Amino acid sequence: MNGENNNMLEKILNLRDYVQKLEDISENIINHLNSLKDLDDSTRNIWTSDVKEFFHNTVSAWEVLTTITEGEPNLKNIDNSKSFLYAARNHLSKIISELKIFPSLKTSILIEKAFKECWDAFWIVLKNLLLEKEIVKPTKRVIKVSDLEYHLPCSVCGKSAVEFRIGYGRLDEKESLVFRGITLETSLNVKLANMLFKILQKKDLLGVHNFMKKYHSFEGVDAYCPECDKIYCWEHYNAREEYDDGFYDCTYGECPKGHKRMIDD
Ligand SMILES: [Zn+2]
Numbered sequence: 001m002n003g004e005n006n007n008m009l010e011k012i013l014n015l016r017d018y019v020q021k022l023e024d025i026s027e028n029i030i031n032h033l034n035s036l037k038d039l040d041d042s043t044r045n046i047w048t049s050d051v052k053e054f055f056h057n058t059v060s061a062w063e064v065l066t067t068i069t070e071g072e073p074n075l076k077n078i079d080n081s082k083s084f085l086y087a088a089r090n091h092l093s094k095i096i097s098e099l100k101i102f103p104s105l106k107t108s109i110l111i112e113k114a115f116k117e118c119w120d121a122f123w124i125v126l127k128n129l130l131l132e133k134e135i136v137k138p139t140k141r142v143i144k145v146s147d148l149e150y151h152l153p154c155s156v157c158g159k160s161a162v163e164f165r166i167g168y169g170r171l172d173e174k175e176s177l178v179f180r181g182i183t184l185e186t187s188l189n190v191k192l193a194n195m196l197f198k199i200l201q202k203k204d205l206l207g208v209h210n211f212m213k214k215y216h217s218f219e220g221v222d223a224y225c226p227e228c229d230k231i232y233c234w235e236h237y238n239a240r241e242e243y244d245d246g247f248y249d250c251t252y253g254e255c256p257k258g259h260k261r262m263i264d265d
């Protein structure tokens with residue numbers, strides 16, 4: 001292993017301190033939940049497991065990076081680490097919305113601050129690791145996979161962000177037009193496919209967005225920023241779930257240019 005790799009290894013190992021801090025705060029929250037006499041057991045259990053899930057995701061984000069140091073940096077590990085971080089951030093939104101019921105509790109502020117520090121430290125390492133990888137710039141707006149399937153790649157990283165295909169969605173009993181975006185998967189009437197595929201052939205992303213607005217929901221294509229006229233993956237749309245008293249409320253996306261909109265409700 002050369003010097004540069006050792007340096008990276010050290011940076012990855014140093015992330016453990018941030019994770020440790022989150023563990024301490026998570027434990028405090030769980031202890032606090034256990035000490036609350038007027039909290040019913042089922043709420044206590046749900047909230048406790050939310051805190052545990054949050055912490056486990058953070059640990060996993062770190063663990064998948066430690067395996068990198070044993071060999072070549074591998075895009076899959078980096079991707080997995082990111083996914084765990086995003087999952088942790090979503091759990092944190094949920095936890096914060098639950099803790100709001102106790103306005104006196106300063107823990108919300110503590111855990112948000114500690115997670116922000118942890119998040120930033122992780123991204124410095126992740127960006128460093130990615131620098132060593134060649135990033136293939138996406139050139140296509142629409143990818144035709146077959147007569148039955150089209151993909152829309154992220155305009156930043158090229159990762160497939162949206163898929164339209166004729167087939168069977170998870171709960172479908174008959175053939176449908178299946179849409180899979182960055183926040184949801186849904187099935188539309190297969191008869192609409194012809195119309196949509198014509199729009200896709202013209203590479204008209206706004207047309208696709210308007211199609212989804214008309215036939216699915218007001219948010220349209222969740223991965224699409226109308227102001228940029230571009231597609232972004234979960235990461236590059238900086239998508240964030242929001243919670244209200246522990247219940248999922250909606251997801252916001254903010255593109256790299258700073259355009260923000262609700263992408264799922
Ligand atoms: Zn992307």
Ligand SMILES: [Zn+2]
Pocket residue numbers: 225226227228229255256257258259
């Ligand atoms: Zn934008």
